[in-house]
Amino acid sequence: MPKIIDARVIVTCPGRNFVTLKIVTEDGVHGIGDATLNGRELAVAAYLQEHVIPCLIGRDAHKIEDIWQFLYRGAYWRRGPVTMSAIAAVDVALWDIKAKLAGLPLYQLLGGASRTGVMVYGHANGQTVDDTVAQAIKYRAMGYKAIRLQTGVPGLNSTYGVSKDKLFYEPADAALPTENIWSTSRYLPTVPELFATARAELGWDVHLLHDSHHRLTPIEAARLGKDLEPYRPFWLEDVTPAENQESFRWIRRHTTTPLAVGEVFNTIWDCKQLIEEQLIDFIRTTIVHGGGITHLRRIASLADLYNVRTGFHGATDLSPVCMGAALHFDLWVPNFGIQEYMRHTPETDEVFPHAYTFSDGELHPGEAAGHGVEIDEDLAAKYPYRPAQLPVNRLEDGSMFNW
Ligand SMILES: O=C(O)C(=O)C[C@H](O)[C@H](O)CO
Numbered sequence: 025m026p027k028i029i030d031a032r033v034i035v036t037c038p039g040r041n042f043v044t045l046k047i048v049t050e051d052g053v054h055g056i057g058d059a060t061l062n063g064r065e066l067a068v069a070a071y072l073q074e075h076v077i078p079c080l081i082g083r084d085a086h087k088i089e090d091i092w093q094f095l096y097r098g099a100y101w102r103r104g105p106v107t108m109s110a111i112a113a114v115d116v117a118l119w120d121i122k123a124k125l126a127g128l129p130l131y132q133l134l135g136g137a138s139r140t141g142v143m144v145y146g147h148a149n150g151q152t153v154d155d156t157v158a159q160a161i162k163y164r165a166m167g168y169k170a171i172r173l174q175t176g177v178p179g180l181n182s183t184y185g186v187s188k189d190k191l192f193y194e195p196a197d198a199a200l201p202t203e204n205i206w207s208t209s210r211y212l213p214t215v216p217e218l219f220a221t222a223r224a225e226l227g228w229d230v231h232l233l234h235d236s237h238h239r240l241t242p243i244e245a246a247r248l249g250k251d252l253e254p255y256r257p258f259w260l261e262d263v264t265p266a267e268n269q270e271s272f273r274w275i276r277r278h279t280t281t282p283l284a285v286g287e288v289f290n291t292i293w294d295c296k297q298l299i300e301e302q303l304i305d306f307i308r309t310t311i312v313h314g315g316g317i318t319h320l321r322r323i324a325s326l327a328d329l330y331n332v333r334t335g336f337h338g339a340t341d342l343s344p345v346c347m348g349a350a351l352h353f354d355l356w357v358p359n360f361g362i363q364e365y366m367r368h369t370p371e372t373d374e375v376f377p378h379a380y381t382f383s384d385g386e387l388h389p390g391e392a393a394g395h396g397v398e399i400d401e402d403l404a405a406k407y408p409y410r411p412a413q414l415p416v417n418r419l420e421d422g423s424m425f426n427w
């Protein structure tokens with residue numbers, strides 16, 4: 025058996041923080057998994073270091089399911105982003121090892137390729153509607169078939185999804201949370217205007233997406249969904265905080281705009297009601313925050329029964345290791361929808377050399393054995409951890425709100 029003899033946590037900050045788990049077997053094969061939880065990185069690092077790694081040493085790296093169950097059931101305190109990100113890191117590292125030992129790209133172990141490439145969406149954003157649409161035109165020229173549109177809201181100091189740089193957006197910008205101001209009444213009219221202008225300029229041969237980032241009430245979400253219907257969005261994401269999943273019954277009754285939810289979910293239990301009641305169209309929970317490939321397979325299979333497709337989260341805080349694993353999953357999963365793709369900085373790409381490639385609006389995981397992503401530990405050591413937290417929102421009267 026490929027016995028696990030070493031496991032270590034690598035924390036690095038090549039432009040942003042990443043937590044990576046490396047597992048090494050007796051015969052010298054290693055695998056890596058992403059354990060990054062944006063703004064709470066060291067909690068997962070400590071969970072792995074103190075509580076998980078000691079349980080791994082001496083185990084058979086081939087027993088992925090048994091180790092998953094051991095860590096999930098064995099913690100007694102189930103679920104939650106810290107626990108599930110730690111389990112995901114172990115799971116992905118073990119799948120990486122298994123595929124390397126088999127000499128196959130990981131997607132072959134999952135069942136083989138179901139498609140030739142993975143359609144991704146890029147991120148066009150700007151302070152104004154015209155800036156955003158100008159960016160979208162550039163994305164189209166780069167070959168993207170799907171583009172998320174986010175625009176600044178007049179009167180607000182900062183808006184979710186609007187970056188200083190255009191290819192990536194990094195909200196965890198300070199050691200203590202930056203305070204932003206939010207106003208739903210200022211925001212709501214901007215999105216239909218954005219989509220109307222985008223359709224007029226870009227035409228209909230491109231998918232357009234938008235993220236409301238958990239900020240609306242169900243009835244506001246229903247209104248936005250209806251207002252966007254004439255522009256046929258691919259999806260409207262995270263319209264309300266999804267803790268109360270019954271909210272989506274209200275939204276569904278009012279609009280045919282497709283809905284995507286789940287980037288902050290961690291287990292199948294978070295997804296269950298939304299999927300079984302067919303309240304959403306796309307499930308966004310991805311590998312690192314959803315317990316790894318082993319658990320995501322269960323979520324995707326449940327979703328398939330109800331015509332819900334995958335649409336994995338892929339912002340920059342999901343490391344290239346998560347992206348690599350997600351792309352193998354995407355290439356295989358029968359009910360694939362789309363994959364989010366926000367480019368990492370060149371520093372990050374250097375620390376994490378990877379086999380995946382972009383061409384013509386699609387990513388492909390590559391044919392390297394394993395998931396095809398490595399970590400250059402010497403280079404990683406040159407970028408020490410920097411405290412960085414996500415922002416918070418207040419309403420204009422000072423009340424705390426959702427970010
Ligand atoms: O990419 C998205 O859809 C997001 O909502 C990005 C999140 O704000 C980000 O990953 C938080 O860490």
Ligand SMILES: [Mg+2]
Pocket residue numbers: 235237261262287
């Ligand atoms: Mg989102």
